[in-house]
Amino acid sequence: MVDSQRLDGWKSIATFLGRERTTVIRWANERGMPVHRVPGGRTGTVYAVRSELDDWLAGDLDDPKPARQAEGKTKDQSLVWRSARRPALVAGLSVLFAIVMALTVTPVASWWFRAIPPAGHSMLVYLSGFRPLSTDLPLAMRERINAEITAAFNIDGVIGVSTAPKPETGTAPAYLLDGVIYRVGDSIRVITRLSNERSGVVLWSDSVDYPGDQVSKVPHKIAVDASTVVRCGLSGAATYRKSLPDSFLSNYMQYCQQYWSYGGSKTLHFARLVVAAAPDFSWGWSAVGNGFVQVALVEHDSRRAAIIRAEGRQAEDRALALDHNNSEALAHKAYLVDPHDWIAQEALFKRAIAAKPLDCGCEHYGYGLKLESVGRLKAAIEQYRAAIDMLALWPDSQLALARALEATGRGDQAGPYFDAAIDLSNDANLDRSIAMSEGMETGDYAAAMTALRNPQLRISKESRDALFAGYGALASADTQVKTKARQMLLSLPKDQQGDSVATLLGALGANGEALQIAGRKPWLFWRRSMHGVLNEPAFPAIARELGLISYWKISHTKPDVCLKDHGPPFCQMI
Incomplete structure (x- = not known):
């Protein structure tokens, strides 16, 4: 070659x-x-x-x-459209166009019609460019960043991009996207800014440090980060039928920034500022609900978490009272109902998808997570694919699809999605984290041990030593080595016995212990390394406690493992 x-x-x-x-x-x-x-x-x-x-x-x-x-x-x-020779399809498109034109005059059209904003809004971003301030940065970096940002916005066409030297005259806001890049020690710092050129007000600004040895990847990562926040802010704001003052949009942009970086209480803070200024803004109330979702996810006190979820449901209900087709409110309310009421969660995700799917594909991603938790991995894979088809720039959906494919024995198809997640993520150690956490699933123990040796992998020494011993035991035929590794994993503090510890114990054959650790995380039950726990005598009781048995009976569905001959014993209970 x-x-x-x-x-x-x-x-x-x-x-x-x-x-x-x-x-x-x-x-x-x-x-x-x-x-x-x-x-x-x-x-x-x-x-x-x-x-x-x-x-x-x-x-x-x-x-x-x-x-x-x-x-x-x-x-x-x-573009070569090989089906263009089909007259019936062309005629069908004419009918579709007529329907589209009819729908665009209603305020509750499908998601893509949010690209046609009401008066006082704009869905166009003027790209002023990013200026490298350090002399050792590549001369072509500015052009590369512009090209990457244009491509990122053009993936779904929701936000338009212009490289015109100055905005056209008019009364609608003119959004200007620019920034600077410079080296800080071993990092490359990027400061991104979105401003209203008409008023001169900075609506959103963010500072991110990227690894200094990954300069070639920085333009793409800038584009992913900027397009995610700007798309969220402008498309959400465009659902509001009134003019937006700069202060309002600035708070909504800050909400988007925190939401996509899982800011928890910060997400909720900025969402509350939005509805304080516009109490009739449906998507502002769904933003408040989304903030409660993030706060509840990190709340360890179950009683306090239940109170937080109830407050979140009230916010989502208020959003739906203002706009019953607010798919963001429908999808995120599914995270706020009883965590074991899988029927209610599924109904909300289906309503969200039927209403008007979000341009991020978030409801497909969320529905996929729920399907994976109840053991319907093949159906989950279809939802993850739908999410990626709508927005391929989200590392979470790429990673979820990769893991689901791996769990269903299609590891040969999972690699490209792992690659995409690594490429899109800001986490410079994601490749090592994946190698460490997925080694027991892929069988690549050597890659997992190499990742664990790397000091840049953020993990405590005792966890590192125990996981390293576990992988060493998987590669060994010595029963004493396996016994010692299990003991090291089980001796870790409870707050360090996470997903990787559970699945590694499962791979080592410690099924009872693996089930005990994974008991509140049903999505782990269906990993290849955990198949042994499904045969544990205690599994049916745990499945019943988590609401899984009820879900399977009421929905007339079964987990994928029960669709095969000679499934685990609990399958007889469905």
Whole structure:
């Protein structure tokens, strides 16, 4: 193979095909696009061969593979729609267009119509550019950041991007996105700012430090972070039918910043400021409910958590009273009802999806989490795919899909989604965390032990030693080594006996102990390493206590493991 034929990494492959990185990852996984993985772990580097990609693209004319985007053309100019010869479909689109035009005049149209804002709003961002202040940063970084931001917003088309030197005249707000980049010690600091050019008010600003040795990844990460917050802020604000003062939008942008970074009480704080200024703003009240969701998730006192969830439900109900099609309120209310009432949670997610799906695909992601908890992994995978199809820039949905695929024995398909999650995340150690937490599922014990040796992996010494011993025991045939590893894992403080400890104990055959630790986390039951716990005599009682048995009976469904011959004993109870 000659060097000119090889394309190293997803970015090079995406550039060659003229598509987004997340798009080509999906093609590799779902459409058979030929890629090769460099040996050395599940999340290693990939490469492709130009001639193989051209052959794959050529294919049969009726094969629905996309054509490679020609150089110098926009995505719309080069798109090959192989079904365009079908007159019936064209006629159908004409009917659809008529329906679209009718729906856009109503205030409760589907999610994509939020791109048509009422008076006093704008869904266009003017990209002023990011200025590198350190002389050793690449000269082309400014252009690369602009290109990445434009591509990130264009993934779903909700927010428009303009590189015009100055906004057009008018009365609607003119949102200007810019920033600066410079080195601080071993890091690259990026300060991003969104301002209203008409008033000069800074609506949102954020400072993030990226690893200094990952300068080539910084433009893409800036784009992901900025587009996530701006998309949340402007699309949510566009549901309000009144003009928004800068102070209002600034608080809503701060809410979005905290929401997407899981700010907990800070999320709730800014959401409350929003509804204090606009008590008739439905999406402001759903923001308050979302804040209560995050606060409840970190509350260890069960009685206090129940009170917090009740307050959150009141906020979501107020949002729905103002707009019964507020899908954000419907989806997040599912996190606030009784955690063991799986029927109620499922009903809310289904209503959210039917109402008007969010541009982030969040309701699909949340529904996937619930389906995974009740053991319906195949159905969960479909929801995770739907979430990624709506917004491929969210690492959480990529990671959830990867883990679900791994749990269903499709580890060969999981790799690209692990890669995408690592690529999108701000966590510089996510690759090591995945290697450490997934090693017992993938069988790559060596990669897990290598990750545990790395001092940059944020973990206590006693946890590091116990997990390292556990992986060493999995690779050993010595029963004494396995016994000692189990003892080390079980001797860890309760607050350090997390998911990895439970699944590692399951992989080591300590099923009773693994079930005891994982007892309040039903999503762990269905991991490959935990299959032994399903045969434990105590499992049916725990499943009943968690509401799983009731859910399966009332919904007339079964966990995937019970759809196979010779399922675990508890399957006879359904």
